[in-house]
Amino acid sequence: MASPQKTSRKAAGTRAAIRRARPASGRAHSGDAGDDIGLDALVGHAGYAVRRFQLWIFQDFIKTLATVDIRPTQYAVKNVIGANPGLSQMAVAKRLGIERARLVHLLDSLEERDFVSRIPSTIDRRSHALHLTTRGKAALAQFKRLAAEHERHVAEKIGKANREQLLRILACFT
Amino acid sequence: MASPQKTSRKAAGTRAAIRRARPASGRAHSGDAGDDIGLDALVGHAGYAVRRFQLWIFQDFIKTLATVDIRPTQYAVKNVIGANPGLSQMAVAKRLGIERARLVHLLDSLEERDFVSRIPSTIDRRSHALHLTTRGKAALAQFKRLAAEHERHVAEKIGKANREQLLRILACFT
DNA sequence: TATTGTTATACTCTATAACTATA
């Protein structure tokens, strides 16, 4: 890593100088309030609400499992391997919709932490059979308890019945 | 795109052969089927379903608006500026939950395409008042029509009533 | 001192392409 050099700050006029003209029309841009800023067509888009919800969920998941340093995707991978020992990397990647190239790195870090082991397949020597280690199994049990706690946060946020409704609506995507 | 072939389902004889020579423990990792791979605790997690749903939604949005080369975040930014002309960058960033450093680049590209203009504020000379250009306004109208088409895809996928239920449940996140 | 817009860096995630060793 090179030293954090700070590329001589060029005189500030470059960009700002270009914008030195017309006065503004429209609102006197309240830069802070934000309460009365409308979303227009965005309010009718499921994707917008879903994106905001997903950001909230992931943040809470990461925070709730911060003590064990496990992120949502790592948790998903461990779960599937734990429930289906012997799976190949391709099978896990396809099942979870992860790129196989990305799964390589995910497994690298899980293997480094002694949670997962790649066992050479006796059937197809190109592939690996994925298993949880003893340590990985114990860890997963703990992660599941913390993840359940996170799930209770979700229920608190949107309501118990709404959460169940949501799971029902989106069941076709799992 | 043009993802041509879909791995021609080769006869069940292959899988039968695999079953024959089962390795030490676990399944003989069926690398292709994926139908019987359980998700375990993942099925009870709203975050997992929401993540998969969001991926599907964004992919459909990008595909549906591919002809105009607009991504979900760009669309959201244009929408908010169009509905609230004169807003500062900070106000837009806060409203949409985008980092202000990231909004700089988003606006750079929208400005290059002559959709948005940064007008120096007469009130606070640190900030810019954001406006849609004439071209930007016309373009946004077209984007909204395409986005509505995308929204119809969502309704087809999960059902009209379910989509509305979803919007109601997640209204607190917008 | 604090804030706005900007630049820069680092790390995650997604999407490819290419390589190897097998099949």
Added chain:
DNA sequence: TATAGTTATAGAGTATAACAATA
């Protein structure tokens, strides 16, 4: 030829930190 795992690269997206101009 095709597939499994790997490596590499490029682009978004996220999270910070620092800086100049301004408040």
